[in-house]
Amino acid sequence: MTHDHDLELRPTAAQTEAALNPPPGRNGGDLVVETLAGLGATTVFGLPGQHALGMFDALRRSDLRYIGLRVENNAGFAADAYGRITGEAAPLLLSTGPGALMSLAALQEAAAASAPVLAIGSQVPTAGLGGGRHGYLHELPDQAASFRGVVKSVHTVRTQSQIPSAIAAAWKSALTAPHGPVWVEIPQDVLLARTSLPVVTAVDATPDDLPPRPELTAVAARLLSHAERPAIIAGGGVIRSDASRKLRELAERLRAPVVTTPGGKGAFPWEHPLSLQSWLEDRHTTDFLEDADVLLVVGSGLGELSSNYHTLRPRGRVIQVEADLGKLESNHPALGIHADARLALRALLETVEERTDPTAEERVGELLRRVRERIDAQDLTLERNVLAAVRRALPASAPSFWDMTILAYWAWSAFDAKGPNTLHSAQGAGGLGYGFPAALGAAVADPTTPVLAVSGDGGALYSVAELATARQYGLNVTWLIVDDGGYGILREYMTDAFGQATATDLTRPDYVALAESFGVPGVRTTPETLESDLAKALSQPGPAVVVLPAVLRMFAPTHLDR
Structure with missing residues (x-):
């Protein structure tokens, strides 16, 4: 008996002929780039190294576009941003040992932010794997062990025939919710050896869906439909799953106010009558959320920042939709729904009943008024004016990437992202140096739109080498450096x-x-001229640097007021 799927696997005569007569001059590296192309990749990031030269030699025989950065960690940040902007797994090609290890901080950020990155590193020759011969340059006793606590999955290749399947499995892992970074390592001799294997053409690595269990969404829908004061916390999972429209539909049907986490910035319209905006680091917002009789948390683990430094103590029922199983109910007891945010919101929209609540908008307005009054009382005019100038200068559709700097802390709470997937920061893992190289990755993903990077002078020193990358590829990134003469956040904390x-x-x-x-234009600005200088830099093609000498302060740490 012949089944339809059996017919689909039968090669055509042309495919058989091509498979039996592969082109000469290929090596294991060609299998890597052919697999990436077969999966749909168009761009790769990275740095070459001695053991990885087989992959990099193969790049010149492929149609893949290579973007080379100057530091592996920065290449990882660029790949992270490319993955966030495109929703695709961004290939990151690295060498063994020091080159591989230099990427770990970037991969930690990608893991924390659920950004899909496909890191492919080389290894010492197979004879040295698993405690074999020692003394190879760059050798680690167990390189994969360095990545297991950081990435979603680790894949080690030992033969050329394993390369396509290992990369396909890693690609699928990176793009299955929750998205994240993955690690593949291939020995030097496997990459360099000539291959007679057929050219890789058909690669199936379709990500698995993560639908909610229907009995759980049925309970959640009933709780929400009959709630008196429902509220919603929207996290980065809403952004990663492209579920912003469904979130808005659900909030409007339930008349439920919505607050967004730093990772969820832009998931809900800032000026919507039901928008609590992003003031999670505020005791009034915390009180509002605690008072909800049903609190729906979508795509957030309610970690340190999202819970106002673990001071949030919900008094009502909590419903948590989370794709990362390890985060489900990890901080608060809840009706835990392990699911992709988009699929869970769709299921809820099919089930919830429409609510009426004439007081919802009034309660939202009252909360925002109290937040404004609290900030107004703190004499922070400079900080608010600088942030407002950045917002006016930045086109609404332009993405921005923020380093761990005081202005970024302000942006988490006070910046209108204008839309989903436009404001990105290193708030997941909190490492320095993210903003500029990440912005470069975004500019590679979409060269038609200007991109803003924001750093302090401390974080900028992590990334200055990438000015050469920006110039080499003519990337449309404007880098705002707020120069306060040091590590401003740590200065405040220690003081x-x-x-x-x-x-x-x-x-x-x-x-x-x-x-x-x-060869990158630079300008020194002031708070008064920041808007015009920034707007001018953003409007011109290619990279630019705008330096603002200013000492900014944070608003009061509201979690200590309680």
Whole structure:
């Protein structure tokens, strides 16, 4: 008996002829790039290294576009942003040992933010794997072990025939909810050896769906439909699953106010009558959420930032929709629904009953008024004016990437992202140096739109080498560097905790002159001229640097008020 799927697997005569007569001059690296192309990849990031040269040699025989950065960690940040913008798994090609390890901080951020990154690194020759011969350059006793606690999955290749399937399995893992980084490693000799295997053409790595269990969404829908004061916390999972429209439909049907986490910025319209905006670091918002009799948390683990530093104590029922099983009910007891946010919201929309609540908009307005009054009382005009100038200068559709700097902390709470998947920061893992290289990755993903990067001078020193990358590829990234002479956030933390700061002041370069030495235009601005200088830089093609000498302060840590 012949089944339809058996017919689909039967090669055509042309396919058989091509398979039996592969082109000469190919090596294991060709199998890597052919598999990536077969999966749909068009762009790869990375840095070459001695053991990885087989992959990089194969790039010139492929149609893949290569974007080379100057530091592996920065290449990882660029791949992370490319994955966030496109929703595709961004290939990251690395070498063994030091090159591989340099990417770990970036892969930790990708894991925390659920950004799909396909990292492919080389290994020492197969004879040295598993405690074999020692003494190879870059050798680690167990390189894969360095990645297991960071990435979603680890795949080790030992023969050329394993390459396509291992990369396909990793690709599927990276793009199955929750998205995340994965690690594939291939020995040097496997990459360099000539291959007679057929050209890789058909690769199936369709991600698995993660639908909610219907009995759970039935209970959730009933709770929400009959709630008196429902509220919604929308996290990064809403962004990653492209579920913003469904979130808005559900909120409007339930008349439920919505607050977005730092990772969920833009998931709900800022000026919507039901929008609580993003003031999670505010005791009034915390009180509002605690008072909800049913609190729906979508795509958030309610971690440190999203729970106002673990001071959130919901008094009502909590419903948590989360694709990462390890985060489900990890911080609060809840009706836990392990599911992709988009599929769960769709199921709820099919089941919930429409609510009427004439007080919802009034309660939202009252909360935002109290937040404004609290901030108004703190004499933070400079900070608010700088953030407003950035917002006015940045086109509504342009993405922005924020390093761990005081202005980014402000942006988490006070910046209108204008839409989903436009504001990105390193708030997942919290490492320095994210903003500029990530913005470069976004500019590669969409060269038609200007991209903004925001760093402090401390974080900028992690990334200055990538000015060469920006210039080499002519990437449309404007880099705003807020120069306060040190690690501004840590200076505030230490002063508050100990009365004075230690190890936070920095000698730094003249960033304008430094940018110009790379062939990148630079300008020194002021709070008064920031908007016009930033708008001008963003409107011109290619990279630019705008330096703002200013000491900014944070608003009061509201979780301590309780």
